Amino acid sequence: MKKRLFLSAPHMSGNELKYIEKVFESNYIAPLGEYVNRFEESIKGYTGVSNALAVSSGTAALHLALRVLGIEKGDDVLASTFTFIGSVNAILYQGANPVFIDSDEASWNLSPKLLEAYMQRCEKKPKALILTHLYGMSADIEKIAQLCRQHNIYLIEDAAESLGATFNGRHTGTFGDFGVYSFNGNKILTTSGGGMLVTPNKAWRDKALFYATQAKEPFLHYEHTEYGYNYRMSNVLAAIGVAQMEVIEERVAKKRQIFEWYKKHLNNVGEIRFMPELPQSRGNRWLTALTFERTNYMTIVDTLETINVESRPLWKPMHLQPLFKDAKAIVDGTSEQLFAKGLCVASSTTMTEEDVRMICDTIKENLE
Numbered sequence: 001m002k003k004r005l006f007l008s009a010p011h012m013s014g015n016e017l018k019y020i021e022k023v024f025e026s027n028y029i030a031p032l033g034e035y036v037n038r039f040e041e042s043i044k045g046y047t048g049v050s051n052a053l054a055v056s057s058g059t060a061a062l063h064l065a066l067r068v069l070g071i072e073k074g075d076d077v078l079a080s081t082f083t084f085i086g087s088v089n090a091i092l093y094q095g096a097n098p099v100f101i102d103s104d105e106a107s108w109n110l111s112p113k114l115l116e117a118y119m120q121r122c123e124k125k126p127k128a129l130i131l132t133h134l135y136g137m138s139a140d141i142e143k144i145a146q147l148c149r150q151h152n153i154y155l156i157e158d159a160a161e162s163l164g165a166t167f168n169g170r171h172t173g174t175f176g177d178f179g180v181y182s183f184n185g186n187k188i189l190t191t192s193g194g195g196m197l198v199t200p201n202k203a204w205r206d207k208a209l210f211y212a213t214q215a216k217e218p219f220l221h222y223e224h225t226e227y228g229y230n231y232r233m234s235n236v237l238a239a240i241g242v243a244q245m246e247v248i249e250e251r252v253a254k255k256r257q258i259f260e261w262y263k264k265h266l267n268n269v270g271e272i273r274f275m276p277e278l279p280q281s282r283g284n285r286w287l288t289a290l291t292f293e294r295t296n297y298m299t300i301v302d303t304l305e306t307i308n309v310e311s312r313p314l315w316k317p318m319h320l321q322p323l324f325k326d327a328k329a330i331v332d333g334t335s336e337q338l339f340a341k342g343l344c345v346a347s348s349t350t351m352t353e354e355d356v357r358m359i360c361d362t363i364k365e366n367l368e
């Protein structure tokens with residue numbers, strides 16, 4: 001059997017084991033230690049954000065953001081409907097109510113128009129927005145950040161998939177009150193599992209650290225006036241993160257190259273459209289995403305599976321999930337249409353042009 005081509009397989013830089021060995025030599029296996037600091041420093045240096053906190057997952061980082069901002073039971077929190085469930089689970093952890101906003105055609109990400117229209121007419125004012133930069137492509141973030149400031153709602157950017165993506169030269173994740181990156185196994189970089197919370201506000205970073213480490217008051221005997229979580233990242237995993245950060249720009253370049261190969265080898269297929277990239281932005285093209293006007297994409301998924309190539313439908317919008325059947329949603333059919341027609345294709349950075357050409361040939365042979 002041919003080696004499987006995954007959507008986005010882990011891709012080591014070569015220094016990971018060396019750094020893990022250093023961790024073992026120091027015996028700082030347990031949480032904290034030098035590599036946690038170094039990992040936070042490398043994210044700060046790369047994205048330009050002033051405060052970073054390494055945690056156990058992207059989901060944990062989102063939860064900490066909501067907790068620090070004081071989101072609580074009964075609050076409304078706006079969120080992109082076209083996203084992965086990890087974006088919005090933390091809203092439920094806080095007992096708050098998600099209010100989903102649809103995408104627009106220009107970005108496939110949250111529509112600033114729908115957001116503005118809702119903010120002008122809503123009776124209950126939302127406390128925050130969790131905005132996803134889907135598939136590593138920047139949303140119309142300047143406009144969205146401006147609307148959040150104007151209406152006085154907190155902005156949390158879910159940049160779990162978009163490390164390395166920029167808008168007007170500024171990194172996604174650094175426009176809001178908080179930004180979140182994920183280092184789960186399939187993301188552009190991985191620590192096997194992990195996340196990073198970033199913020200321009202040092203006091204918020206300190207508060208997030210407090211909640212992430214069981215809300216210990218500064219006494220030797222363990223004093224508690226609030227409850228917290230065990231969300232900190234281990235030094236062993238941070239060592240992997242430091243090695244991965246050394247190749248972030250290479251990975252972005254390769255993901256973008258893979259996208260260009262798909263575009264080249266599918267360019268004569270009229271019914272295919274690719275996820276757009278806003279003109280002021282640079283996406284990381286984490287997964288190449290496309291839609292078919294006529295062909296049922298399940299035919300393509302099944303055929304690719306026979307040659308051991310992974311592909312998947314686009315994320316099913318949150319407002320269509322049974323879990324959220326009673327949630328408020330401001331939608332106009334855009335993400336529902338994308339979900340009906342769209343597919344993510346194998347985009348691992350270890351792939352060659354020959355791999356992409358073979359996948360494209362298979363797609364072309366199976367069009368309806």
Ligand SMILES: *Cc1c(COP(=O)(O)O)cnc(C)c1O
Binds near residue numbers: 058060183
């Ligand atoms: C992966 C992902 C998350 C969750 O990150 P974890 O590190 O897996 O908890 C959240 N939002 C989006 C959009 C994601 O893709």
